Amino acid sequence: MQTSLLAKRTWEVLRHLRWWHWCLFAVGVLWLTVLLVRQPLTRYATHKALGAIPGWEADVADAHLSFFPLVYSVSRLHLVPEDKSLPIFYVERLDTGVFWGDLLREHLDAWANLEHVKMTFFLIPIHIPDLAAMLQKVMPLSIERMQCKHGEITVAFRHSRSDDTAKPEGDGPQLWFHDLEATLEGLATRPELERHATTLALRSTMARTGKVSAFVTVDLLTQGAITFSGQLQLVDLSLADLDSVLAPAGLRLAGTFDLKARFGVDHGKLTGALEPVLKHGHVEALGGDLGKKLELALADDGIQLLSDRVPGRDALVTIIPMHGNLNRPKLDVWAAVSGVLRNAFVVGLSESLQQLPAPHPESLNSTSAGHH
Numbered sequence: 001m002q003t004s005l006l007a008k009r010t011w012e013v014l015r016h017l018r019w020w021h022w023c024l025f026a027v028g029v030l031w032l033t034v035l036l037v038r039q040p041l042t043r044y045a046t047h048k049a050l051g052a053i054p055g056w057e058a059d060v061a062d063a064h065l066s067f068f069p070l071v072y073s074v075s076r077l078h079l080v081p082e083d084k085s086l087p088i089f090y091v092e093r094l095d096t097g098v099f100w101g102d103l104l105r106e107h108l109d110a111w112a113n114l115e116h117v118k119m120t121f122f123l124i125p126i127h128i129p130d131l132a133a134m135l136q137k138v139m140p141l142s143i144e145r146m147q148c149k150h151g152e153i154t155v156a157f158r159h160s161r162s163d164d165t166a167k168p169e170g171d172g173p174q175l176w177f178h179d180l181e182a183t184l185e186g187l188a189t190r191p192e193l194e195r196h197a198t199t200l201a202l203r204s205t206m207a208r209t210g211k212v213s214a215f216v217t218v219d220l221l222t223q224g225a226i227t228f229s230g231q232l233q234l235v236d237l238s239l240a241d242l243d244s245v246l247a248p249a250g251l252r253l254a255g256t257f258d259l260k261a262r263f264g265v266d267h268g269k270l271t272g273a274l275e276p277v278l279k280h281g282h283v284e285a286l287g288g289d290l291g292k293k294l295e296l297a298l299a300d301d302g303i304q305l306l307s308d309r310v311p312g313r314d315a316l317v318t319i320i321p322m323h324g325n326l327n328r329p330k331l332d333v334w335a336a337v338s339g340v341l342r343n344a345f346v347v348g349l350s351e352s353l354q355q356l357p358a359p360h361p362e363s364l365n366s367t368s369a370g371h372h
Contacts, residue, residue: 046060072095096113150181152178178205182201
């Protein structure tokens with residue numbers, strides 16, 4: 001009896017509901033359904049998208065989507081290329097999103113934050129995916145600001161990664177950059193979406209002692225024209241930190257090294273200047289040309305960066321002009337940027353060491369015996 005009465009009253013209430021009541025009810029049911037299925041759908045779509053990246057094995061531990069604010073997050077993202085000479089990427093957490101106001105104005109301006117990024121590169125030379133070509137393949141998008149915190153970069157001096165998945169950099173010589181903080185601004189996937197040039201600012205610790213900072217302004221999307229400018233500063237690098245890298249080339253260095261570099265590239269034509277400072281320098285070279293040994297150990301042989309060295313000039317205390325030509329087939333802009341930064345360091349260090357007195361024969365003999 002009570003059940004029948006309750007059903008009757010419920011029916012009476014439903015009969016008197018207006019159409020907009022039904023609309024609100026339908027919206028509420030739809031919203032509840034979306035809330036229940038959004039996370040499983042987000043995880044499914046993320047895994048499917050990562051699995052469709054050609055030439056890469058990609059995986060992620062979890063993915064999450066929120067609507068207010070509109071943010072997409074992934075955790076423990078791994079990107080491992082099938083080509084063993086390409087770099088490996090790991091991101092502990094990635095958050096990216098857009099502002100609803102921009103979206104309603106039909107502006108897809110995104111932002112991104114990356115935490116605990118680890119990148120492993122392999123020499124020689126460093127292979128960097130062509131970012132400009134990759135950007136052209138994705139949806140029209142501009143990223144106003146991308147930040148990376150607590151990152152690290154390992155540069156392994158080998159041609160390809162190790163078969164040991166737990167230690168892809170292997171056991172050979174390597175350079176380690178840690179405490180990396182970087183900001184990328186003005187990244188766009190289409191020229192018409194560019195509001196200003198793409199800028200990259202970073203700071204890091206090189207090995208145990210060197211403090212590195214760099215600022216680069218780069219044109220990413222102009223086809224066939226490598227154009228960028230920037231500056232590099234290195235402070236208080238203990239050259240003993242390079243022992244593991246330089247020893248195979250027969251070099252042992254002592255002292256501390258500072259470097260300031262300014263450079264600009266206009267359609268592949270490089271101009272710039274180096275200001276190296278070597279303090280308490282000492283070198284032990286096991287035969288052969290010092291500059292060639294440094295190039296063999298550290299330089300990018302695809303970038304010809306030349307210094308205007310004047311014989312007899314004191315390279316420890318002066319500014320050294322430099323120039324070069326980066327118009328080389330299949331050289332993308334990020335490979336050019338990294339090559340210029342690397343070779344600026346090599347040229348600056350080489351010019352400084354050239355001014356030191358030659359090592360004594362007994363020093364060479366003792367070093368040679370120590371290596372054997």
